[in-house]
Amino acid sequence: MHHTDGEEDGGTREEVLNGDTPGAWRPGSTPSVALEISSLSHGPDAVARHEGRVVFVPGVAPGDTVEARLVNEHASFARAEVVRRLASGAAYRVAPCAWVTECGGCPWQQVAYDVQLAAKATNVREALARIGGLSAAHELPIRRAPDEWRYRHRIRLHVGAGGALGYRRARSHQVVEIGDCVIADAALAAALPAVRALVRRLATRLATVELVGNGAGGVVVSGAAHGAFVAADERHISTLLATAAAPARIVGVQLAADGWQRTWGDVRVRVDPDAGGTTIVQHPRAFSQVNPAANRLLVETVCTMAAPARRVLDLFCGAGNFSLPLARAGADVIGVEASAAAVADARASAAACGLTGARFEATSALHFLRQQGLAGTELVVLDPPRTGAAGAVAQLARLRAPRIVYVSCDPATLARDVAVLAAAGYRIGRLQPLDLFPQTPHVETVLEAALAID
Missing domain, CATH: 2.40.50.140 (Nucleic acid-binding proteins)
Incomplete structure (x- = not known):
């Protein structure tokens, strides 16, 4: 303890x-x-x-x-x-965290923030040079996160022996139980004791529990389970929702495993990706950037680099984090996403916002490109997972997409993929690192690549 x-x-x-x-x-x-x-x-x-x-x-x-x-x-x-x-x-x-020597989550807490930022910018530049043999024509200064602490609107905790709830120890599967998380926003931190008590009462076996801020001051609890749901747990969850009071404000619970999903209360999560009134409403298990304030800087950066394109293909679009703001800016956008649930959220949000210029396809990026090519678009935005988009990038190079804006959370896979574009005649224009993850080595990067015209 x-x-x-x-x-x-x-x-x-x-x-x-x-x-x-x-x-x-x-x-x-x-x-x-x-x-x-x-x-x-x-x-x-x-x-x-x-x-x-x-x-x-x-x-x-x-x-x-x-x-x-x-x-x-x-x-x-x-x-x-x-x-x-x-x-x-x-x-x-x-470092302000009492668990910093054990928990593997925030290993740079003891480093002054400006030094963290400089290191992240250097890491992006060095990865491009070392792995891809590349440099950008215009490397922009890294954009700092609006907040160093209490910035995450979602945290995923592992469930250990005896219902311990915490993060994994560095380079280990051992769960380190935590009493607080200094990068989780205040609503999540306030809900943690009640969620820990719930997990210890449940007979349903949980592997992970995610606490998600719903964008309106409430918290949604999303659990990934092993095996079947135990019916006796109904009363524990109902009691939690009936008794959770400020500042905890737990408004919904969703548990799921292979073959079943159960929902109590309101599990909708609201994301506001821009300052223009765009709102995305999505289910709690859908991907969203963990740092809402810094995500708005990311969306602003992508929209700036995308201009003046009016026909945009948004690959790995999720629930529309870039697609909807691009449509609000006046572009006709085709969003492509493998998750049918995320596409359903994106379509509903586009309709609610009156954004008729955005449409969505529920398929993989590579399958879309092979079947429909660039679909008449002049700019491709892609935001793949940490593993990158080797297949999609190779296909984009074959299709000779005029301009690409690549959003990456891993400098190494970004460099690997952009090297493929460079070999096909693309030149790197603007390079914008952004810090969405203070106290960690992770960095987000937006890179612009244009097909050279000889």
Whole structure:
């Protein structure tokens, strides 16, 4: 059981953050080395060098000097655990989360935000150069998130032994139970105790529980279950909805597993992707960006890069995050999405907003391109999952799409895919990194590619 008072097993908060925790290095184990931290990596750790090797070190910031123990050694790199902090650099700060040394969710909390931003911009630039051999004609300064903390309107928690509810430990499947999450918005944090109590009462076996802000101050609980629903759980869920009061405001619950889905209360989730009055109403399991305020910056960026196109193909469109704002800006948009449920949400939202210029196809991006080509459009927007869109990008190159705006949450797969476009005669114009995920190494990127005309 974890405490919320900043102490853990008798240790002070500073000792916890310095690595002096149960299970950390103790005298008599592998000898330690002094490391000077030079930069942040592309992943959760920071980087030092020792005897010609790169050493990945968690929980530190560039400019720090630490005593550390090498715990996983390879020919060209090693991983280390901090024994103690020798000196803190200007980029270091004390992380506010009491579970930061255990939870794998926010590994950059101890790094000053401006340093995080610089590292993310560098990581995007370096991935394009290293993987794709590419650079952008116009690299724009990274756009910072409006809020560093309490920005997520949805969090997914794992259910562990005894109903423990939390995130997974870094590089592990072990669940670390949390009492709060400093990047979850206030409504989700307030609902967490009631949701934890519900999970422990349920006989239905849950694997994960997602808390989703509904866009109107309420919280929707969406659980992924193993096996059948246990009928006796009806009363526990009904009681939760009947008794949940401010500030928790739990307004709906949805549980699902293979072959069944049960819903109680109102599980609709409202997303406002722009400042123009566009509203998307979607089901709780549909994809949406976790950071609503930063998502509006992302949508603004895509719409700016898309202009002045009037015929747009939006691949991997989800429930219409880009399609509907593009239609509101005057474009005729074809949105393509493999999820039939997301397409149903997109169509209903377009109708409710009176956006007749948006239509949607429930099929995969690659299947659409093979069957209908570019469908008379002049610009393609694509926002694929983290794995990228290798097949769709290759097909776009064969179809010679005049202009492409690629939205990516992974610099490595972005670089891989854009290299295919470059080989087919495309040039990279504007490159815009955006931070949708403060305290983590993740970064969103919008890249513009145009077919060169010789």
